[in-house]
Amino acid sequence: MRHRLRTCLLAAGLAVVVTVVPTAAQAAPRTGQASAMAFDWTGLVVAVAGHLLGGGSSEDPSLREAVQQVVAAVEAAKADIIAHTELIASAEVQACARQHTIDVADIENMSNTVRQLWARDATGCATLATAYVTTVQTPQAVDNIGHVLPALFAIVVAARGRAGLTNGINLVIQDQIRSYEAVVAKLTPTCVKRGAKEPGFPREKWWECVAYNGDRGESAWVVAPAEPSRAQAEHIATRNTSRPAAVSALPRLRSLGV
Amino acid sequence: MGRKLVRGIAAVAVASAMLLPGAAQPARADTDGGISDPIVDAALIAWNVYRSGGATPEQIVEFVRIVTGALTGLENEVIAHVDGIEAAEVLGQAAAVRIDMLDYHAIRDNEILLETFALDVGHYAQNAASKYEVVGRKAKDQIGLAAQVLYPITLTARTDAGWTGGLSEIEARYRDLNRAIVADLEPTCRSFSDPEPIPGQIFIRYECEAANGEKAYGIDHMVGNTWHSGPVNLEELKLEAARNSSWAAARRILAGQGQ
The missing domain is CATH 2.20.70 (Ubiquitin Ligase Nedd4; Chain: W;)
Incomplete structure (x- = not known):
């Protein structure tokens, strides 16, 4: 019964995301500045993390479907995400965010060991980005990382979920919330x-x-x-910054109760 | 075969510990030692694992529980006010290790994953030790705290993986770092006497400030031959000021190791 409820919740979450992604994909060529943020990355994260936090398995077909949604979203927004990563001042964050954006397309082609290694790498990239965004002071530097954070955390949640490294998902979401709080505070006009x-x-x-x-x-x-x-x-x-997406994402992430 | 069996038993025990509510909480979060409590506990378990050349399932369970608590304390206490990019990098790496430690039972089930994890944490610990040399006092303290957790994880994970060849060098580097922290980050204390002294009375106020900016206060107040407050023990006052600083943890770790 609980499993069915969880599956229904995941399906409902995906349904919301699925209806958003095509719209965002159409919008992608419109402006290079904002299109990477037009995806409902938070919906993707909430769908996958909600499933895992509810005790769902990494092997559930519904989770695989959700992970594929993340892959498809990253593929559709790849050019914009990479364009934003190139603006990040930290060479480490720039390099790892760019690489994981490219790698995620092959998540199903990886052996499970490599997928677990890659999921750990992606996690390290996200925590590094979080540490930087809470440290850097200039709004431009914050904004450059802020544009990349939503896709990066979606990749991490999908990667750990698919790799079976699910106990740390709550801490990943905590880090995501922390990073968004920094973006919101530091980009307040x-x-x-x-x-x-x-x-x-x-x-x-x-x-x-x-x-x-x-x-x-x-x-x-x-x-x-x-x-x-x-x-x-x-x-x-702040319509042309990463702040509005962070503002709208925070209550949805907090609703996961991590 | 025997090692595999032990690992198998430990995996079950670790997995069980993960299911316990509050498994990621600090060992003694309600005591007065601040963040240094779980850090010292983790360091001393790792020291025992290193000295014995192997980890019992119970030690692994306890280590995972304590070290995730220490890393949680580190993140809560420090990451919101990280001092500079170097410290941010080290603390970002510590945050990644914290997430991975919650999945340590899954990591140690896969030999390659465990070995890679041990390597990565070792690199993070070495990075922290190198960064420590080139930053200011507050960042030294933050990096020192991260290193004080990363080194015990390195020692334990390498022992758990059967990689005992480089342990003595890693342990020596960790010991040197703790000695440097003790030498560099001792809290500074000042005393203030009553500007208008009353004959027959002593009134001195003490203030000690740790490297992280936290302070502790004490008062010597004697009337005639009677102490109303004090006499202040400056060593204890320094430890109180440094309860969330790497200095107190380093002193206690070295003392616990008989150094």
Whole structure:
């Protein structure tokens, strides 16, 4: 009964992801900057990790299907992911992120021993990227790693799941949450609350934010007693950074309860 | 054959330990030793494994439990305020080892995987020891803590894999590093006397600061011949300040090894 429930949950998760991936794949050529982030990487991670954290086996057909979804997503976004890795200042993170993005296509062709070795390597790459993103201070450096993190963690979860190294999945998710928290905090735009009053009209308020890359965002104007949404202005200002994806991913990752 | 049998028994025991709730918790997280408690425990189990030339299933189970707790403490205490890229690299590697340790039972079931794991952790430990030489005081402390966990894992994993050839050199490097930590990262203490002393009374406030910035305080307060507070033992105050610093762990590890 539990197994059936778990399989249904995984199937439901995959269904969501499957409907997202084709859309993202179509969107991929649109802009080189944002397309790698257009995939629902979090949906893929939640589907695989949720299955494993619920006690699911690495050999379940439904898990293999989920892993194939990760492979397909990485294949479709490969050019964009690699383009982003080339911007990462750390040579180690750049090299390992690029290599694992390429290697994942052959995950089913690997012997199990090599797959386990490769899964450990991929894990080391993700923890290194997490350590860097929590350490570097310049927003550009954070953003460059932030763009690559979603695909990298999806690869790690898929790799460890498929290799049967599943006990550490909860710690992988903890690291992913930690890295996203760093991205969100370090790419928070500078914001100012504005107000204006025209004679004969009620006073209006709104937030204005400027991201590190100079992009601006403005929340909807509201009339007192309503309060304008700072999050809305932040989201618009950071639309071309890795921050919005991290913001939306965090509650879904936390819902895994690791 | 005998070794394989022992490994088989140990694998079952390790797998069972993994199922225990809270298996990744520090050994004595509620005691006053801070992060140095599980680090010292892990180091001394590894020391015993190294000296005996083999690991019992019980030792492996206990080691995995304690070392994952030590690495969890390391990640919680340090990684949020890593000091510089060198320390970030070492702590990133320690974080990967922490994840792998939770799958140690699966790793040791595969001879190639276990040997590769032992090699990798050995490289990480050596990397930490090399990086330690070239960074400032706070980063030295963070790298020192990571190395204090990575070396015991190296010693234990290599012993578990039957790779005993290089153990004495690795153990010597670990001992040298702990000695360097003791010499380099001793907490600094200052004392402040009452600016307006009262005749017949002694009032001195002590402050010791560890390499990680954490502090401990003590007061000598004597009226006539009666101590109301103190006398402060500066060695104990240093250990208290350094409870989450590699200095306290290094001193305790060396003492536990009879060094």
